[in-house]
Amino acid sequence: MTLDKRLGQRFLPYGANYLAWSDMSELREVVEQKVLFRYQTESESMASRLERTVADRLGAAHALAVHNCTEALRLCLISTRPSIGDVVYVPAVTFVAVAGAVLSCGLIPVLVDADESLSMDPTLLPPDARRVVVAHMEGTVARVPRDVPYVIEDCAQSLGARLPDGRHAGTAGYAGTYSFHHNKVLTSGEGGLIVTSDREAWARMRSYHDHGSARVPGRYPTWDADAHYGENFVTSEEVAAVQSQQFRHLDEVLAGLERMYAIAMELLPDRPDLRVLPRAAGDAKVSLRFRWESRELRDAAVDALTARGIANWTLDKYLLPDHPVLKARRSLYADGFPWSHAPDRPLAVSRDGFARTRDLLDRTLCVPLSPELPEQEQIVAAKTVCQVLEVV
Numbered sequence: 001m002t003l004d005k006r007l008g009q010r011f012l013p014y015g016a017n018y019l020a021w022s023d024m025s026e027l028r029e030v031v032e033q034k035v036l037f038r039y040q041t042e043s044e045s046m047a048s049r050l051e052r053t054v055a056d057r058l059g060a061a062h063a064l065a066v067h068n069c070t071e072a073l074r075l076c077l078i079s080t081r082p083s084i085g086d087v088v089y090v091p092a093v094t095f096v097a098v099a100g101a102v103l104s105c106g107l108i109p110v111l112v113d114a115d116e117s118l119s120m121d122p123t124l125l126p127p128d129a130r131r132v133v134v135a136h137m138e139g140t141v142a143r144v145p146r147d148v149p150y151v152i153e154d155c156a157q158s159l160g161a162r163l164p165d166g167r168h169a170g171t172a173g174y175a176g177t178y179s180f181h182h183n184k185v186l187t188s189g190e191g192g193l194i195v196t197s198d199r200e201a202w203a204r205m206r207s208y209h210d211h212g213s214a215r216v217p218g219r220y221p222t223w224d225a226d227a228h229y230g231e232n233f234v235t236s237e238e239v240a241a242v243q244s245q246q247f248r249h250l251d252e253v254l255a256g257l258e259r260m261y262a263i264a265m266e267l268l269p270d271r272p273d274l275r276v277l278p279r280a281a282g283d284a285k286v287s288l289r290f291r292w293e294s295r296e297l298r299d300a301a302v303d304a305l306t307a308r309g310i311a312n313w314t315l316d317k318y319l320l321p322d323h324p325v326l327k328a329r330r331s332l333y334a335d336g337f338p339w340s341h342a343p344d345r346p347l348a349v350s351r352d353g354f355a356r357t358r359d360l361l362d363r364t365l366c367v368p369l370s371p372e373l374p375e376q377e378q379i380v381a382a383k384t385v386c387q388v389l390e391v392v
């Protein structure tokens with residue numbers, strides 16, 4: 001296929017390219033078993049197998065599959081046994097799901113400003129911070145704060161990334177969360193996963209995600225005398241099967257991203273008005289990140305790439321201080337829950353009212369990389385990006 005023909009097609013992110021009927025043995029298996037509920041299978045469920053595989057691969061003691069990463073974040077937060085109105089420090093630059101997860105648990109998000117890499121700056125956290133969500137955005141590994149009892153690493157956009165010490169993102173704190181939404185590194189349309197090495201935390205999450213039950217697979221659930229209420233976040237066998245298929249390709253996806261990133265970094269021009277933001281060795285190389293001298297140049301680049309059919313995006317949408325959900329503090333509850341429980345102090349931590357972060361976001365542009373392409377096509381694709389940017 002010629003490049004121009006390929007560029008004319010819709011962009012498929014990462015793992016979605018690896019979905020193929022010829023490769024769906026796990027899905028075939030669960031359909032042939034005719035049991036799609038994980039706790040009623042004859043042998044070990046696909047969901048349990050997936051959890052074991054993920055925990056082993058990422059270096060965590062336990063994993064739990066749920067419906068999406070927002071639920072995963074909620075479950076992690078609830079499992080810390082908070083009180084209504086407790087604050088949770090969250091990144092000022094992240095997807096609004098993080099704030100929604102915090103609020104829907106009856107907790108209050110406090111926005112913490114970003115560093116130069118647009119990740120949360122942990123030096124801004126107050127010494128008494130108890131709950132912090134760190135988001136590793138766009139495959140970029142954020143600094144994980146120390147000495148905070150509950151650090152939840154949101155790895156929705158960074159499955160497979162590694163911290164500077166070699167551990168996987170998601171395994172340094174209390175728990176890590178992952179998304180299998182269509183746009184993420186791997187996909188099952190929707191899907192979420194939690195890893196933790198805290199056995200009791202895992203037990204609390206498992207119980208809450210299954211109506212507060214003590215479950216023996218194959219049996220009707222039972223409730224201990226000291227049971228608490230829960231909800232139903234239990235995943236389904238066919239979803240776990242697709243996730244297992246995707247997971248088989250994780251190393252291939254990560255290697256394909258590394259390869260195209262290296263190719264592009266060789267080709268990209270050295271210009272005073274355009275910086276390619278370097279990535280750390282452990283980052284998942286999901287995109288090239290550009291920083292322009294001005295917003296006008298950035299917007300011109302967006303137009304030029306879009307006109308050539310080259311996928312690209314900005315990160316403006318992630319600036320939570322300007323997000324309607326947070327600015328207006330509205331709620332569907334008649335009493336404004338949980339905002340009605342917010343402490344009487346500023347719910348943001350920034351040195352300059354987010355001015356610097358706003359400026360960085362205004363000038364940032366991301367071009368996703370294509371792990372599925374053979375090397376020759378990656379070279380052609382990277383050259384095309386360079387050509388388009390040259391005339392901006």
Ligand SMILES: *Cc1c(COP(=O)(O)O)cnc(C)c1O
Pocket residue numbers: 067068069070071094095097098135137154156157178179180181190191192
């Ligand atoms: C996508 C995303 C989420 C939410 O994931 P879902 O699986 O769609 O619920 C949470 N945090 C970040 C940073 C995300 O990018």
